[in-house]
Amino acid sequence: xNFMSDIARRWLQGTQVCIGLDxxxxxxxxHFQLQPDGILAFNRAIIDATxxxxxxxKPQFAHFAAEQAEDQLKASxxxxxxxxxxxxxxxxxxxxxxxxxxxxxxREAFEHYGADALTVNPYMGSDTVLPFAKYRDKGVxxxxxxxxxxxxxxxxxxxxxxxxxxxxxxRAQQHWNANGNIALVVGATAxxxxxxxxxxxxxxxxxxxxxxxxxxxxxxxxxxxxxxxxKGLMINASRSILYASNGSNFAEAARAExxxxxxxxxxxxx
Amino acid sequence: xNFMSDIARRWLQGTQVCIGLDxxxxxxxxHFQLQPDGILAFNRAIIDATxxxxxxxKPQFAHFAAEQAEDQLKASxxxxxxxxxxxxxxxxxxxxxxxxxxxxxxREAFEHYGADALTVNPYMGSDTVLPFAKYRDKGVxxxxxxxxxxxxxxxxxxxxxxxxxxxxxxRAQQHWNANGNIALVVGATAxxxxxxxxxxxxxxxxxxxxxxxxxxxxxxxxxxxxxxxxKGLMINASRSILYASNGSNFAEAARAExxxxxxxxxxxxx
Numbered sequence: 001x002n003f004m005s006d007i008a009r010r011w012l013q014g015t016q017v018c019i020g021l022d023x024x025x026x027x028x029x030x031h032f033q034l035q036p037d038g039i040l041a042f043n044r045a046i047i048d049a050t051x052x053x054x055x056x057x058k059p060q061f062a063h064f065a066a067e068q069a070e071d072q073l074k075a076s077x078x079x080x081x082x083x084x085x086x087x088x089x090x091x092x093x094x095x096x097x098x099x100x101x102x103x104x105x106x107r108e109a110f111e112h113y114g115a116d117a118l119t120v121n122p123y124m125g126s127d128t129v130l131p132f133a134k135y136r137d138k139g140v141x142x143x144x145x146x147x148x149x150x151x152x153x154x155x156x157x158x159x160x161x162x163x164x165x166x167x168x169x170x171r172a173q174q175h176w177n178a179n180g181n182i183a184l185v186v187g188a189t190a191x192x193x194x195x196x197x198x199x200x201x202x203x204x205x206x207x208x209x210x211x212x213x214x215x216x217x218x219x220x221x222x223x224x225x226x227x228x229x230x231k232g233l234m235i236n237a238s239r240s241i242l243y244a245s246n247g248s249n250f251a252e253a254a255r256a257e258x259x260x261x262x263x264x265x266x267x268x269x270x
Numbered sequence: 271x272n273f274m275s276d277i278a279r280r281w282l283q284g285t286q287v288c289i290g291l292d293x294x295x296x297x298x299x300x301h302f303q304l305q306p307d308g309i310l311a312f313n314r315a316i317i318d319a320t321x322x323x324x325x326x327x328k329p330q331f332a333h334f335a336a337e338q339a340e341d342q343l344k345a346s347x348x349x350x351x352x353x354x355x356x357x358x359x360x361x362x363x364x365x366x367x368x369x370x371x372x373x374x375x376x377r378e379a380f381e382h383y384g385a386d387a388l389t390v391n392p393y394m395g396s397d398t399v400l401p402f403a404k405y406r407d408k409g410v411x412x413x414x415x416x417x418x419x420x421x422x423x424x425x426x427x428x429x430x431x432x433x434x435x436x437x438x439x440x441r442a443q444q445h446w447n448a449n450g451n452i453a454l455v456v457g458a459t460a461x462x463x464x465x466x467x468x469x470x471x472x473x474x475x476x477x478x479x480x481x482x483x484x485x486x487x488x489x490x491x492x493x494x495x496x497x498x499x500x501k502g503l504m505i506n507a508s509r510s511i512l513y514a515s516n517g518s519n520f521a522e523a524a525r526a527e528x529x530x531x532x533x534x535x536x537x538x539x540x
Contacts, residue, residue: 062378066375066377095364097364112335123393125425148369150395153395155395157434158430164434
C-alpha cells in the first residue's frame with residue numbers, strides 16, 4: 001500500500017470524505033456501552049456501513065486512550081486493513097518530538113497500530129517531521145491551520161508579513177515533501193486561510209476537520225481547498241456520521257449521512 | 271499531591287535533577303533485554319537507585335509505545351507512586367489537540383497513567399492548554415523553546431520583533447497560569463533564549479532537556495534559567511544516567527551520575 005496513491009485512487013472513484021472514528025462511549029447506542037469491546041463492535045458496524053463511501057478512515061487516538069481501549073483502536077485498524085484493504089487509515093495522534101523520539105512514534109503508528117498515515121505537530125521543526133516522512137509509503141499530515149477556536153493565537157501571528165501557518169505550509173511543500181508523502185491539516189473553519197495555503201502548497205492534500213459540529217463552511221472548503229484538478233481533499237466528518245442516530249438504525253443513518261456528504265462535495269466540485 | 275508544591279519541596283531539599291526514564295531496549299543490561307517486563311524491572315532498579323536524588327521522574331511515552339510496553343509505563347509510574355509518593359512524575363507525551371480531545375488526553379495522562387504532570391505542545395493555542403490546566407493539582411509543561419537542532423525553524427521566527435517562543439512564554443505566564451500550575455520546556459542547548467524566557471516568565475518552572483547527549487550547557491542553564499530565589503529548574507538527564515554502565519553495576523553507576531549532576535547544579539546555584 002502507498003497512502004498517497006491509495007487516496008488519489010479514492011478521489012478518482014468519487015469520494016473526498018474522511019470518516020473520523022471518534023468514539024464517545026456515552027453517545028454509543030446503549031447495547032454497545034454495555035458490551036465488552038463495545039467500541040470495537042460499534043466501529044466495525046460503522047466501517048461496514050461506510051467503507052465504500054470513505055476515501056479514508058481516521059481514528060482519533062485520544063478517544064481510545066481515555067477509555068484505556070488502545071487494544072480496540074488496534075483491532076479497529078486491523079479490521080479495516082483485513083476487510084477493506086483499499087481504504088487508507090490515518091491515525092490522528094498529533095505526535096511530535098525530537099528526532100530519536102519521533103522515530104519511536106513512527107514505530108507506534110506504522111508498525112504497532114498499522115496505520116497508513118498519522119498527524120504530526122510541526123512546532124519542533126524538521127527533526128520532528130523527517131523521521132516519519134522517511135517511511136515513503138506512509139502519509140505525514142502536518143498541523144498547519146487547525147479548526148479550533150484558539151487556532152489563530154499562534155498560527156496566525158505575522159512573520160515577515162505572512163502568518164505562521166504559511167511558513168509551515170511553505171516548508172512542508174519545499175523542504176519536507178521529497179518522498180511526495182506530506183499533507184496538511186487545514187480547518188474548514190478558516191476559509192480565507194485555506195485559500196492562502198492552497199496558493200503556497202498547490203498539490204499537497206488537505207485533511208479538513210471542522211465540518212459539522214465545529215461549524216465549518218463546506219462550500220468554501222471545496223472552493224478554496226481543492227487542487228486545480230478538483231481533488232485534493234479529505235474532508236473529515238465524525239460525530240455527524242457516527243451519531244446520526246443512536247437507535248437500532250445507527251449504521252444505516254451513518255451510511256446515509258456519509259452518502260449525503262460525499263454527494264454534496266462532489267456536486268460542489270469543479 | 272500537588273505537582274508544583276511537591277517540586278518546590280524537592281528544590282528546598284537540594285535537588286533540581288529530573289531523571290528521564292527513556293528505555294532503549296537494546297541499551298539495557300542484557301538480562302533485562304531477555305526478561306519479560308524487562309523495561310519495568312530496569313526502571314524499578316533505576317528508580318530505587320535515584321529516588322532520593324531526583325526532584326522528579328519523567329518517563330517518555332514514545333519509548334514505551336514503540337515497544338508496545340504501555341503497561342510497563344503504567345506500572346513504572348505506579349511503582350514510583352507507591353514507593354516514593356513524594357516524588358512527582360511527569361509523563362512526557364507532548365500531547366495537544368482541540369478542547370474536547372485535550373480533555374481526553376488529560377484523562378489518559380492523569381487518570382489512566384496516574385502522572386502528576388504532562389508535556390503539552392501549544393501550537394493549537396488556549397484550547398489545547400486549558401483542559402489540562404483545569405486539573406489544579408497537576409502540572410502542565412508547555413513546549414516553549416525546545417532543545418532539538420531544528421527547534422529554531424519556527425520557534426525563533428520573529429513576530430513584532432520577538433520570537434515565537436517569547437509569545438508562547440508570555441501567554442503561558444499571563445493567560446494560562448490562573449491555577450499556578452504551568453511550567454515551560456526550555457532546552458539547555460539554547461542559553462540565550464533561556465535568559466529571554468526567564469525575563470518574561472520570572473516564576474514559571476523550566477523543564478530543561480538537552481544536557482548530556484544533546485550537548486547543552488549546564489552552567490549557562492543554571493545562570494540563565496534559575497529564578498531569583500536560585501530555584502526553578504527541573505534539569506533532565508536520561509541516557510547519561512540510565513546507561514552510565516551496562517554492567518551489573520548499572521544501578522550504582524546511575525546513582526553516582528545522578529549525584530554528580532545534582533551536586534554540580536547545587537554548586538553552580540546562587
